[in-house]
Structure formats: structure tokens, C-alpha cells
Amino acid sequence: MTETSTVLITGASAGIGAAYAERFARRGHDLVLVARNKARLEVLSEQLRKEHGVSVDVLQADVTNADDLAAVETRLRDDDRIGILVNNAGASLAGTFVDQAASDITQLIALNATAVARLAGAVAPRFIKAGSGAIINVSSVVGLAPEFGMSVYGATKAFVTFLSQGLSLELGPKGIYVQAVLPAATRTELWELVGIDVNTLPAVMEVGELVDAALAGFDKREPVTIPPLHDAAQWDAYQTARQAMIPGFAQVHAAERYRSAS
Numbered sequence: 001m002t003e004t005s006t007v008l009i010t011g012a013s014a015g016i017g018a019a020y021a022e023r024f025a026r027r028g029h030d031l032v033l034v035a036r037n038k039a040r041l042e043v044l045s046e047q048l049r050k051e052h053g054v055s056v057d058v059l060q061a062d063v064t065n066a067d068d069l070a071a072v073e074t075r076l077r078d079d080d081r082i083g084i085l086v087n088n089a090g091a092s093l094a095g096t097f098v099d100q101a102a103s104d105i106t107q108l109i110a111l112n113a114t115a116v117a118r119l120a121g122a123v124a125p126r127f128i129k130a131g132s133g134a135i136i137n138v139s140s141v142v143g144l145a146p147e148f149g150m151s152v153y154g155a156t157k158a159f160v161t162f163l164s165q166g167l168s169l170e171l172g173p174k175g176i177y178v179q180a181v182l183p184a185a186t187r188t189e190l191w192e193l194v195g196i197d198v199n200t201l202p203a204v205m206e207v208g209e210l211v212d213a214a215l216a217g218f219d220k221r222e223p224v225t226i227p228p229l230h231d232a233a234q235w236d237a238y239q240t241a242r243q244a245m246i247p248g249f250a251q252v253h254a255a256e257r258y259r260s261a262s
């Protein structure tokens with residue numbers, strides 16, 4: 001990864017992905033923009049070329065479609081100019097678990113989890129060979145909070161955060177920076193797509209502020225960036241508590257409280 005590596009962004013036609021595209025263009029990076037809506041990608045790419053003088057390629061793809069996903073993987077494997085992957089494409093799901101159709105659950109996992117792992121997996125070997133590269137995975141605070149009642153969506157985001165932390169440990173020593181970004185409610189079309197009026201939410205961050213904060217975390221090379229979390233010590237304490245359990249997991253016998261009377 002260099003100061004001017006090309007950045008491939010999934011879900012760049014709207015919301016957080018479009019804001020990443022604008023911010024990276026402003027920093028002078030060439031771009032590859034991926035999403036399903038080609039017309040929107042063309043409008044954005046034309047604007048970014050004009051305003052920032054960068055080169056922008058449009059790659060129309062539905063990352064839940066096997067052939068389209070393979071095409072994005074091929075681009076990530078073969079295009080040596082790409083030094084940063086932003087795994088951002090994602091969606092939410094309306095309703096509670098029992099209301100959600102099996103096909104919608106399958107589709108959400110394909111988009112929010114499978115595509116993220118597949119695209120990271122496609123680019124990682126080339127980054128390892130180069131000894132540099134960055135992967136930004138857009139997760140969510142919902143993945144930390146089953147209490148929010150968004151079980152499948154939250155589970156996909158817990159997957160993304162876990163995957164990012166694991167890849168950071170595995171790939172960090174090989175020169176690759178992996179960042180998980182955990183926004184909370186952010187003003188994008190995602191809410192309308194699941195039938196929620198974003199203006200009814202108690203607190204909503206503007207998308208530009210979210211992405212600027214995420215990039216501040218990127219510049220500091222934070223493994224996990226949580227823009228809405230004001231008290232960073234809370235995340236550190238959470239990690240410390242989790243890590244404190246690890247040495248205790250290797251046991252021959254079950255804990256006292258599980259020993260049956262029989």
C-alpha cells in the first residue's frame with residue numbers, strides 16, 4: 001500500500017461507501033467502485049474524476065451473485081494497483097427473527113458476511129506477497145449488542161468484527177493493516193430500505209462525520225474503530241475482560257457448577 005494506492009470500495013453507490021469514495025478521492029487515490037446500481041456509480045465516478053482528478057473505474061456487481069462475486073475477486077487478485085479494500089456493501093433486515101424469511105436470512109448472510117470474507121480472502125495473498133495493503137471492514141455496534149433485537153443482522157456484524165480482529169492478528173505481522181469500523185445509526189438509505197424513518201431514531205450520525213472519524217482511526221492504524229464510542233477505555237476494558245478468560249479455557253474437567261450429582 002502506498003499513499004496513492006487504488007482503493008476498491010464495495011457498496012460505493014450510496015451512503016457510507018459513497019462517502020469513503022469521496023474522502024479517498026480527496027486524498028488523491030484512484031478508485032474502483034463496486035455496487036449493483038451502475039447508473040449511480042457512473043454519476044459518482046464522473047463527479048470524483050472532475051472534482052479530484054483521480055481515475056475511477058466502475059465495476060457493476062451484486063456480491064451475493066456467484067459470478068459477480070468471482071469477478072470482484074479476480075479484480076482484487078489481478079490488479080496490483082489496488083492496495084486498499086473497503087468491504088462496505090451491506091444491508092439490514094426488517095422485522096424480528098420469526099418474521100424473517102429463510103431466503104432473506106440467507107441473502108443477508110451472503111451479503112454481510114460471506115462476501116466480506118471472500119473478498120478479503122481474494123486480496124490477502126497478493127498483499128502478503130507485496131508485504132503491504134489494508135482491508136477496511138464496515139461492521140456495526142449492533143454486533144456487540146444482542147440487546148438491540150436485530151439478531152441475524154447483529155450476528156453478521158459480530159462475524160465481521162471477529163473476522164477483522166482475527167485477520168489483524170494473522171496478517172498484521174505480514175505488513176497488512178486490517179480495520180473493523182463499527183458505526184452506530186448513521187443517516188443513509190439503509191434505514192428506509194427496511195421501512196424505518198431515520199428521523200425517528202434517538203441519535204443519528206451524519207455520514208461524512210462517520211467516515212471522517214473512521215479514517216482518523218485508519219490513519220492511527222487502529223484495529224477496531226468505533227466512531228460513536230466516546231469513552232475509549234470501555235472498549236479496552238471489554239477486550240481485557242475477554243482476554244482474561246483465554247488462559248482458563250484449556251481444562252480437562254468441566255467447571256464445578258456443571259458437575260452433575262449422578
Ligand SMILES: NC(=O)C1=CN([C@@H]2O[C@H](COP(=O)(O)OP(=O)(O)OC[C@H]3O[C@@H](n4cnc5c(N)ncnc54)[C@H](OP(=O)(O)O)[C@@H]3O)[C@@H](O)[C@H]2O)C=CC1
Pocket residue numbers: 010011012013014015016017034035036037038040061062063064088089090091092111138139140141182183184185186187188189190191193
Ligand atoms: N447506516 C447505518 O446506520 C449503519 C450502517 N452500517 C453498515 O454500513 C455499510 C454501508 O451501509 P449504508 O451506507 O448505511 O447503507 P446504504 O443502503 O446507504 O448503502 C449500501 C450500499 O451497499 C450496496 N449494496 C447493497 N447490496 C449489494 C449487493 N448485493 N451487491 C453489491 N452492493 C450492494 C448498495 O448499492 P446497490 O444498491 O447499488 O447495490 C449501496 O451502495 C453496511 O455494511 C451497513 O451494515 C453499520 C452501522 C450503521
Ligand SMILES: N[C@@H](C=O)C(=O)O
Pocket residue numbers: 091092093139140141142150153183184185186190
Ligand atoms: N445498520 C444499522 C442497523 O440496521 C446499524 O448497524 O446500526
